[in-house]
Amino acid sequence: MATRPRKILKLDKVQARRIWLKAQKLDAREPFGSGPEATAAAVSHLGYVQIDTINVVERCHHHILYSRIPGYRRDDLAQAQSLDKSVFEYWTHALSYAPTADLRYFLPAMKAHRAEPKRWAAVGSGEETRKLLRRIRKDGALTIRDIDTDVLVEKTHLWASKKPSKGLLERAFYDGELAISARSGMLKTYELLDRHFGWEKRPTPASERQIAAYKLDRALQAQGIVSLDSICHLDAPSKKAVAELIAGRMRRKELVPVAIEGAERTPHWAKLEALKSAESSDDSLVHILSPFDPLIIQRKRLKLFFGYDHVFEAYLPKEKRIFGYFGLPVLAGDRIVAVTDLKTDRAARKLLVQQWTWLDPEPSPELRRQVDEEMQRFERFQLG
Numbered sequence: 001m002a003t004r005p006r007k008i009l010k011l012d013k014v015q016a017r018r019i020w021l022k023a024q025k026l027d028a029r030e031p032f033g034s035g036p037e038a039t040a041a042a043v044s045h046l047g048y049v050q051i052d053t054i055n056v057v058e059r060c061h062h063h064i065l066y067s068r069i070p071g072y073r074r075d076d077l078a079q080a081q082s083l084d085k086s087v088f089e090y091w092t093h094a095l096s097y098a099p100t101a102d103l104r105y106f107l108p109a110m111k112a113h114r115a116e117p118k119r120w121a122a123v124g125s126g127e128e129t130r131k132l133l134r135r136i137r138k139d140g141a142l143t144i145r146d147i148d149t150d151v152l153v154e155k156t157h158l159w160a161s162k163k164p165s166k167g168l169l170e171r172a173f174y175d176g177e178l179a180i181s182a183r184s185g186m187l188k189t190y191e192l193l194d195r196h197f198g199w200e201k202r203p204t205p206a207s208e209r210q211i212a213a214y215k216l217d218r219a220l221q222a223q224g225i226v227s228l229d230s231i232c233h234l235d236a237p238s239k240k241a242v243a244e245l246i247a248g249r250m251r252r253k254e255l256v257p258v259a260i261e262g263a264e265r266t267p268h269w270a271k272l273e274a275l276k277s278a279e280s281s282d283d284s285l286v287h288i289l290s291p292f293d294p295l296i297i298q299r300k301r302l303k304l305f306f307g308y309d310h311v312f313e314a315y316l317p318k319e320k321r322i323f324g325y326f327g328l329p330v331l332a333g334d335r336i337v338a339v340t341d342l343k344t345d346r347a348a349r350k351l352l353v354q355q356w357t358w359l360d361p362e363p364s365p366e367l368r369r370q371v372d373e374e375m376q377r378f379e380r381f382q383l384g
Contacts, residue, residue: 038069038071040080056325061097104204133177177193288330291312291326327341337359351383
């Protein structure tokens with residue numbers, strides 16, 4: 001007997017983006033509460049929070065958390081990382097904070113890196129690395145500034161260092177020998193991984209199938225509606241295993257197929273309970289988002305859901321920029337209504353608007369008022 005074709009639920013773009021916003025916790029002002037516990041909860045829900053070096057405004061890891069925690073303090077993240085140890089740093093699609101509860105899913109990547117280093121900073125011999133580890137084991141955690149025996153070399157990569165020991169630290173970090181136990185700006189303190197977490201025995205590494213399921217579940221929780229591209233962002237080798245898991249969950253009716261307006265031929269999936277969140281949106285909520293925010297970082301998905309094509313223009317010549325050097329999308333309700341190029345003048349204690357571009361052809365007085373209030377709040381956060 002032939003099986004019936006599975007019914008595909010059709011969503012317009014407004015419904016689709018409301019589901020995504022709810023999953024991203026950008027549909028409520030204070031979804032995680034406040035304090036260090038809120039920071040850990042936000043990282044756990046999102047799955048990871050990207051770290052970046054650019055400091056035109058507050059660095060993106062703080063900015064992303066602030067967007068979901070109105071009372072966020074930078075010390076809250078420091079406590080979660082160094083004292084509570086509820087979050088840790090490692091590579092997802094970029095260097096990120098992730099929940100320590102998920103660390104077992106990263107252990108196989110650390111083992112693979114020990115066997116075949118792939119990071120650009122992973123330089124130096126195994127013996128040099130072991131010597132550095134012996135020093136940390138004996139003398140305790142250290143930063144790159146504690147190493148004063150380097151003979152400076154020419155950079156081999158744009159983001160590399162002239163200090164060879166930085167590459168050794170990075171290698172041991174990606175190998176899973178060291179943890180970043182604290183961070184001050186971009187200055188990292190390195191400690192032995194096992195000593196940092198107080199382990200007598202490491203967690204059991206996850207299997208390949210468990211890792212694929214983790215990536216799928218992480219995306220379903222933080223995205224609401226998922227595609228293979230959104231689940232495996234910059235991780236194409238995982239697609240086959242994830243697709244097999246999706247097929248199995250479809251057979252068990254744990255996931256339903258979804259067609260999004262404008263991308264009917266691109267398969268998307270969701271849990272039924274996630275689809276119920278497409279009903280309403282609070283238009284009074286305004287967020288000034290980082291270009292590295294998980295809502296913004298996947299550009300094709302952003303354009304499909306919001307009709308907004310974000311371009312990171314910091315690396316473009318000035319004459320080719322449209323929205324400015326460091327454009328920040330302005331989210332109002334379920335629409336991106338403007339892009340603002342901001343810069344924090346820390347000496348003068350001012351937030352400078354380099355350029356403002358309304359995407360709404362005729363923003364209402366009420367929208368202008370709401371955005372202005374959020375700008376004032378954002379300035380207070382920038383200035384600490």
